[in-house]
Amino acid sequence: MSKYGKLAETFGTGRYALHVSFQLKTKSIGSGSKPQYGSIVCVVTCGAWRDLGIPYGRVRKSTGISVEVKDFDREKCRVRSTNNASLGTNNALNEILRRIGNLVDEYYLNSTKKGRIVNQNEVLSAIAGKVTTSSDFQYFVIMENGEKRSSTKRFGGVVGLYLESRSLPGGGYDFNAESSVNNYITMAVDIAEFSQIEYNGKLTLAELTDKSIADRTARRLKTFLTSPKGRNLSDASTENVLRRMRTVLIWARKQGYGGEADLSVYRHKVRRQSKVTFTQDEFKLLASLTFNNREEHLKRARDLFLLQCVSGLRYSDVQRIGVVDPLASEFLHPTKKTGKTVRIPIFSMTRQLLQAYPQGLPQLSNQKLNENIKRVCKVAGLSREVDSVRAQGGKEIHKKRPLHELVTSHTGRRQFVTIARMNHVPDAVIREITGHENLDEIETYFQMQWQSTKPILEPLDGAFGVITSDDSH
Numbered sequence: 034m035s036k037y038g039k040l041a042e043t044f045g046t047g048r049y050a051l052h053v054s055f056q057l058k059t060k061s062i063g064s065g066s067k068p069q070y071g072s073i074v075c076v077v078t079c080g081a082w083r084d085l086g087i088p089y090g091r092v093r094k095s096t097g098i099s100v101e102v103k104d105f106d107r108e109k110c111r112v113r114s115t116n117n118a119s120l121g122t123n124n125a126l127n128e129i130l131r132r133i134g135n136l137v138d139e140y141y142l143n144s145t146k147k148g149r150i151v152n153q154n155e156v157l158s159a160i161a162g163k164v165t166t167s168s169d170f171q172y173f174v175i176m177e178n179g180e181k182r183s184s185t186k187r188f189g190g191v192v193g194l195y196l197e198s199r200s201l202p203g204g205g206y207d208f209n210a211e212s213s214v215n216n217y218i219t220m221a222v223d224i225a226e227f228s229q230i231e232y233n234g235k236l237t238l239a240e241l242t243d244k245s246i247a248d249r250t251a252r253r254l255k256t257f258l259t260s261p262k263g264r265n266l267s268d269a270s271t272e273n274v275l276r277r278m279r280t281v282l283i284w285a286r287k288q289g290y291g292g293e294a295d296l297s298v299y300r301h302k303v304r305r306q307s308k309v310t311f312t313q314d315e316f317k318l319l320a321s322l323t324f325n326n327r328e329e330h331l332k333r334a335r336d337l338f339l340l341q342c343v344s345g346l347r348y349s350d351v352q353r354i355g356v357v358d359p360l361a362s363e364f365l366h367p368t369k370k371t372g373k374t375v376r377i378p379i380f381s382m383t384r385q386l387l388q389a390y391p392q393g394l395p396q397l398s399n400q401k402l403n404e405n406i407k408r409v410c411k412v413a414g415l416s417r418e419v420d421s422v423r424a425q426g427g428k429e430i431h432k433k434r435p436l437h438e439l440v441t442s443h444t445g446r447r448q449f450v451t452i453a454r455m456n457h458v459p460d461a462v463i464r465e466i467t468g469h470e471n472l473d474e475i476e477t478y479f480q481m482q483w484q485s486t487k488p489i490l491e492p493l494d495g496a497f498g499v500i501t502s503d504d505s506h
């Protein structure tokens with residue numbers, strides 16, 4: 034690369050080659066005046082990127098360098114050498130070329146990357162001043178700063194690179210509601226604590242993905258997550274941590290890093306846990322609860338929960354209900370999780386709830402709804418003792434807890450299935466409404482309410498009769 038010649042280079046050969054140049058971007062200032070300053074943009078094209086759907090096989094990113102328009106040589110893609118400042122600018126552009134060159138070398142020298150198309154996100158990172166190389170993928174997670182379990186937490190290692198790949202230009206991340214960044218932060222902190230205890234803070238990607246040692250690492254990790262001396266997580270929470278860890282490991286493998294271990298060793302079997310629903314009387318009590326002016330936030334949570342109960346929708350789908358004609362008998366709704374369109378009947382209560390919010394339904398996070406609906410149920414007096422089953426370390430731990438502590442947003446969907454089945458609605462119709470694929474899924478949602486079965490079972494008393502022989506005792 035020439036320091037004073039044309040600052041444009043081609044790295045590699047054929048369709049995989051990267052063609053790098055610099056352009057000056059200016060903004061019109063109106064009144065026919067020509068702009069005096071512009072910002073230098075790095076432009077990289079690759080023929081193979083067209084096959085990936087990248088328009089024109091080209092990416093652009095600002096270098097963060099501003100110069101006077103008259104000083105930029107468009108033909109040579111550099112600043113004219115007039116003083117020491119221009120020399121420094123050209124050195125900075127030359128450094129960008131060097132970083133991109135190193136990145137391309139990584140794809141030629143790294144056996145796991147050889148023959149792959151250079152990742153455009155890595156190119157953008159190189160322009161910004163960070164080149165991802167094999168050394169960046171050495172450790173799975175490194176905690177850098179911020180509170181231990183807050184959204185300000187920052188990570189290095191593979192987890193940090195993964196989160197960076199999911200970041201949006203305007204801030205935030207492109208995770209959906211079910212895979213929020215907070216879930217990945219929780220996973221990262223848990224694995225970092227495991228790394229600190231078991232590997233002196235240096236758990237490598239190889240330890241997790243090398244065929245010869247992945248089984249051993251998986252056993253140690255699961256023991257740490259489930260044991261009282263470790264994180265003491267339930268089986269369900271353990272699997273949530275491992276599931277997100279698998280997502281990061283799969284991403285790293287796609288980038289050309291990591292071994293060939295079967296990642297299913299990082300699955301944790303979760304036993305079915307008992308879930309709660311309301312009796313008919315409890316449900317009526319919840320629906321008839323009144324609120325004062327200071328409790329409007331609780332009323333909104335209760336109404337959203339009731340809408341789940343009468344529609345069978347997941348909360349993520351309730352949040353996406355748009356304008357619905359409340360006088361209709363049903364409406365079609367595409368589900369977020371599966372993409373399947375379901376048919377939602379409009380009952381009298383559904384109609385009341387929709388008409389109560391003509392400007393659109395309230396928007397609450399799933400976490401906030403869970404907090405508030407527990408408070409609502411407690412205020413309503415829904416405190417009967419329930420046998421709570423918590424699966425941990427392959428064992429079932431039973432504990433009596435008040436009903437209101439176990440209610441979550443998903444209880445509403447389960448309530449719909451239970452009420453529908455208890456009123457003899459065919460499973461095929463229930464599945465059309467809930468979007469469940471098979472009968473087994475319906476079974477996990479159905480909660481038999483023995484308090485409601487007395488009228489159904491009474492005829493059996495007469496059918497069985499009584500013992501009439503003298504030696505019955």
